[in-house]
Amino acid sequence: MVRSDISGIFPFISEDEVFLLSKEASRAHELLESGSGAGGEYAGWVRLPEKTDTGELERILTAAERIKKSSDTLVVIGIGGSYLGARAAIELLNSPEHNLVKKDAPTVIFAGNNLSGSYLKRMLDFAYDRDFSVNVISKSGTTTEPAVAFRFFRELLVEKYGAAGARERIFATTDRSHGALRKMADGAGYETFAVPEDIGGRYSVLTAVGLLPIAAAGIDIKRILKGARLEREALSERSEKNDAWRYAMARQALYRSGKKIEILACFEPEFRYMAEWWKQLFGESEGKNGKGLFPASVEYTADLHSMGQYVQDGERLLLETFVSFDSKDELKMPGDGKNLDGLNYLTGRSLSDINRAALKATKEAHIKGGVPCIELSTGEINEETFGALVYFFEFACGLSGYMGGVNPFDQPGVEEYKRNMFRLLGKPGF
Ligand code: PA5
Numbered sequence: 001m002v003r004s005d006i007s008g009i010f011p012f013i014s015e016d017e018v019f020l021l022s023k024e025a026s027r028a029h030e031l032l033e034s035g036s037g038a039g040g041e042y043a044g045w046v047r048l049p050e051k052t053d054t055g056e057l058e059r060i061l062t063a064a065e066r067i068k069k070s071s072d073t074l075v076v077i078g079i080g081g082s083y084l085g086a087r088a089a090i091e092l093l094n095s096p097e098h099n100l101v102k103k104d105a106p107t108v109i110f111a112g113n114n115l116s117g118s119y120l121k122r123m124l125d126f127a128y129d130r131d132f133s134v135n136v137i138s139k140s141g142t143t144t145e146p147a148v149a150f151r152f153f154r155e156l157l158v159e160k161y162g163a164a165g166a167r168e169r170i171f172a173t174t175d176r177s178h179g180a181l182r183k184m185a186d187g188a189g190y191e192t193f194a195v196p197e198d199i200g201g202r203y204s205v206l207t208a209v210g211l212l213p214i215a216a217a218g219i220d221i222k223r224i225l226k227g228a229r230l231e232r233e234a235l236s237e238r239s240e241k242n243d244a245w246r247y248a249m250a251r252q253a254l255y256r257s258g259k260k261i262e263i264l265a266c267f268e269p270e271f272r273y274m275a276e277w278w279k280q281l282f283g284e285s286e287g288k289n290g291k292g293l294f295p296a297s298v299e300y301t302a303d304l305h306s307m308g309q310y311v312q313d314g315e316r317l318l319l320e321t322f323v324s325f326d327s328k329d330e331l332k333m334p335g336d337g338k339n340l341d342g343l344n345y346l347t348g349r350s351l352s353d354i355n356r357a358a359l360k361a362t363k364e365a366h367i368k369g370g371v372p373c374i375e376l377s378t379g380e381i382n383e384e385t386f387g388a389l390v391y392f393f394e395f396a397c398g399l400s401g402y403m404g405g406v407n408p409f410d411q412p413g414v415e416e417y418k419r420n421m422f423r424l425l426g427k428p429g430f
Contacts, residue, residue: 002389262294
């Protein structure tokens with residue numbers, strides 16, 4: 001379960017200012033549960049943890065086994081909400097070095113999340129000598145970046161395995177009935193998984209969008225779903241005790257008091273893509289109509305040596321949210337008779353202890369430097385924690401979006417660059 005400690009914001013804002021927002025949080029909670037708020041037709045993720053489709057889940061697990069048996073590499077093609085959640089899970093639960101350390105699961109590479117020719121060429125060259133499968137993921141089925149990458153990988157698959165072999169190695173996750181990818185997949189006979197109509201991209205990690213690549217990477221997706229289910233139960237509380245309310249109220253109160261940027265900070269490097277996923281979730285959900293906290297992230301302690309100066313002492317626009325985990329790391333500092341490095345004062349201390357001290361020290365320093373701090377703690381890093389964190393952030397984001405007066409489920413601003421790009425490239429109709 002995710003716990004929010006908001007005591008680190010009270011040097012900057014009164015408890016009254018925060019808890020006055022509980023009426024708004026309550027209204028927002030009702031809008032999410034009833035699906036009657038703006039964009040409510042995309043609030044299907046709210047009840048997702050309690051209505052797992054077991055048939056679909058078994059099909060995902062079977063497909064993941066097929067991928068593992070036939071392939072030493074899985075190419076995940078998708079952008080935004082169609083890949084960040086899977087990458088976040090694989091890095092958090094296996095390792096950012098998944099491809100180096102995980103010997104009993106395929107190497108996972110990601111494509112279709114940019115338009116760089118050199119990146120795509122590197123991925124194609126990598127896959128060329130390997131036995132690979134492709135999971136192409138696009139809810140709309142029309143997004144340019146994954147469509148471009150898919151065309152190249154499809155061609156490579158056909159060249160290597162022939163049309164029939166390629167068909168066996170392509171798994172398409174897309175809308176049930178709309179879009180070019182659905183048409184193509186049905187026409188070619190690829191195995192397909194449907195993204196539920198009422199769940200938008202950045203809220204879709206607990207559907208086949210995230211679950212198939214995560215399962216193929218050897219991660220127990222049933223435990224992830226269990227974590228999300230338990231978190232949903234915990235967040236059914238409709239009072240100030242609800243940890244998602246507290247997080248959403250703290251963010252909104254600070255935003256209204258003039259803070260403009262929220263930094264998500266973690267002391268575990270494997271959290272990096274979870275932070276990328278979080279940035280999309282909050283940025284696309286809240287950044288509209290000239291409003292919204294700008295979501296940024298740092299990876300400590302590394303970034304204390306690059307961004308630490310600004311956070312401590314730069315313009316006071318920031319609030320900081322720490323995500324902390326209980327560490328199961330058993331590494332203990334060895335003693336050294338000569339003590340030339342002067343580290344003997346740490347002898348026998350575990351690295352997790354030292355890292356925890358760094359977190360406490362950083363939080364204390366940043367509060368002193370004028371940065372309101374929130375801490376979200378979750379227990380050890382494991383599948384259940386991941387599921388819980390995903391659901392917690394999604395729920396808090398929905399609450400906060402409604403409290404901020406926006407539709408947290410659309411992203412109209414994303415179309416602007418696309419129109420320009422299509423015009424510049426001469427796409428018919430632009
Ligand atoms: O949250 C969203 O809906 C978007 O950010 C999408 O995830 C992203 O644009 C990819 O879209 P699609 O899955 O349709 O290719």
